[in-house]
Amino acid sequence: MPFTLSIDEAPPRSGLVWRNGFADLGPAFFTELQPTPLPAPYAIATSADAGRWLGVSPEWLASGTALQVFSGNAALAGMRPLASVYSGHQFGVWAGQLGDGRAILLGETEGGIEVQLKGAGRTPYSRGGDGRAVLRSSIREFLCSEAMHALGVPTTRALSLTGSPAPVYREEAETAAVVTRLAPSFIRFGHFEHFATQGRQAELRQLADYVIDRYYPDCRGTDATAHLGGNAYAALLQAVSERTAALLAQWQAVGFCHGVMNTDNMSILGLTIDYGPFQFLDAFVPGHICNHSDHQGRYAFNRQPNVAYWNLFCLGQALMPLIGDTAHAQAALESYKAVFPARFIARMREKLGLLQPGAGDGDAALIDGLLQLLAQGGVDWTIFWRRLSQARAGGDYEAVGDLFLDRTGWNRWLLSFQERNALEDQALAADLMLKTNPKFVLRNHLGEEAIRAATRGDFTVLHTLQALLERPCEEHASQDAHWADFPPDWASTIEISCSS
Structure with missing residues (x-):
C-alpha cells in the first residue's frame, strides 16, 4: 500500500494544499482507491513550466518524495485518490460504461488544478486491462502535452514522466511508465x-x-x-x-x-x-x-x-x-x-501575417487557394509555413517555391499574397508569422527516435526534443539540421494505433 507523507515531513516541501472538488460530488461519480505502486521507479523528465503552474518548486519536483508520489508509491497528506466513471461513443458506436481504466486522480489543489497519474494500475473500470502505460506511449504523451501548450493550444499538461523496469505486455513485452497529468478538470x-x-x-x-x-x-x-x-x-x-x-x-x-x-x-x-x-x-x-x-x-x-x-x-x-x-x-x-x-x-x-481586417472575403479566398495548392502537391505543412514566415521577413521566396511542383500555380498565388501584403505593416506581419508558425513540432519520427533511445536507457534525445518543443518558434540555430528537417523515408512506416 502507498504510504502517506505529511507535506511538512520531507524537505523540500511541496507547499500544496488540497481541496478535492470533484471528490465532493460523492461515490456515484468515482471509486476511491490507491494507485498500484510502481516497482523501482526512476525519473525520466519533468516540466518546470508545468511545475510553476501547479505551484511547486523545481527542487521539490526533482526530489525523491516527488518521484515516489508521481510513481504511485506515496501520497501527500490531503490527497484523495480516485478513478472516475464515465461512458461514451467509440468510433461512432455506443460503448457503454468506460471510466478511468489506467488513470487515477490524486486530488485537486487549492489553486484549482487536478493532478492525475496515467499508468497507475488497475481500477474497477480497467475492463480486463492491466491499468499500466508503456514507456513508448508515455514519452509521446509527455512531449506532446508540453509541445501543444507551447504552441498555444489548450491542453492537459504533463508534469513528470517516471519509468520502471516492470514488464508490461502489449504486442510485445515493454516496460512501464507513469505520466503525471495536470488540468483544471478531467471531466469529459x-x-x-x-x-x-x-x-x-x-x-x-x-x-x-x-x-x-x-x-x-x-x-x-x-x-x-x-x-x-x-x-x-x-x-x-x-x-x-x-x-x-x-x-x-x-x-x-x-x-x-x-x-x-x-x-x-x-x-x-x-x-x-x-x-x-x-x-x-x-x-x-x-x-x-x-x-x-x-x-x-x-x-x-x-x-x-x-x-x-x-x-x-x-x-x-x-x-x-x-x-x-x-x-x-x-x-x-x-x-x-x-x-x-x-x-x-x-x-x-495569423499564419499568413494578415493583421488588417479590410480585405473582407478576399482573405478567405486566398486561404482556400493556398490549401488547395498545398494539398495538390502534398507539401510539408510545417516546413512550408516556416519558410513562408522567413521569406516574409527576408523578402526572398525562392526556397518556398522550391516546395511546389506546380510553380505556375505557386507564382500565381504568391502574386495575390504579395498584393494583399501591401495593406500590412511588413515588420509587424513578419514578426507575427515567425511567432505563429513553429519551426519544431513533434513529428512521428522524432518521437520514435526518442523512444528508441529511451529503451536503451538514453534519455538525451527526449530532453533535447523537450527543450526544442518548449520554444518551438525560436531558431535554436545549433540544433537546426536534424530536428526541423523533412521526415526520412522510414517515417512513413511508423504505425501508431490505439494500443500505443
Missing part, C-alpha cells in the same frame, strides 16, 4: 452520457451544476443566455460548443491529428486530452489517417471538425433532460457552426 463528454443513458437525472443535474458553478458561471442569469431563455444548461452546451470549435480551429491550423476523438476523449473544458495515436502532419494530405486502428478513416484529419460537432450533438442529447427545450439545444449547438469557421480563418490569417 462521456461523464454526462453515463448518467443520461442510465436515466439518473439527479446525478446528471449534480454534475452539470458542478461544471457550471466551477467553470462556466456566466451560464447563469446573464445577458449571454437570453437567446436561450435563460436556460443555464443550454448555455453550458453553447459554451462547450464554442470552446470546442476554437480548439478544433487550432488543431487544423497547426496540422494536429488527434486520432481517436471518441466522446470519452472530449474535454468539457475544450482541452486537448488523451494523447494516443496522434500525429502532426508531415505532407499536407487533408484525408490523412494517423491512427492505424481507424480502419474506416472516421478520425481523418479533414473530418475532425465534423466529428467534434457530432460529439457535441451526443453531449446535447445527454443534457436534454436538463435543457428540456429542443430549440434551445439546437441553438446552442449552432454556435459551433459559426465559431469554428470564424476561428479557423482567424488562425490562418
